[in-house]
Amino acid sequence: MATKTTRLGRTIRTFDTDIKTTSDYIKIPCPPPVGQTNGTRLGWTTDQIEQWLDYRSRWDGLKPLYENKKSTRTTEVITANRSVY
Numbered sequence: 001m002a003t004k005t006t007r008l009g010r011t012i013r014t015f016d017t018d019i020k021t022t023s024d025y026i027k028i029p030c031p032p033p034v035g036q037t038n039g040t041r042l043g044w045t046t047d048q049i050e051q052w053l054d055y056r057s058r059w060d061g062l063k064p065l066y067e068n069k070k071s072t073r074t075t076e077v078i079t080a081n082r083s084v085y
Contacts, residue, residue, distance in 0.1 A: 012066050016059070023056035 009015045026039030026049055039049040065077045 019056050019059050
């Protein structure tokens with residue numbers, strides 16, 4: 001069944017809110033047991049949590065480029081992404 005609702009926002013603003021909210025939430029400690037986070041409690045593996053936090057880190061660097069409407073933001077984002085890989 002098709003739905004028009006997405007899991008993550010598709011605009012710069014809503015995606016920014018979603019990635020920040022989820023990445024902050026999954027790393028909050030949630031005992032018991034001691035050392036468990038909300039991410040592990042929800043069934044995320046350590047690799048999945050690390051990958052999501054990496055997405056957040058990359059997004060934090062790219063967001064200003066997406067928001068810069070006075071320049072060629074698409075070209076700048078593509079160039080910045082190429083330097084990451």
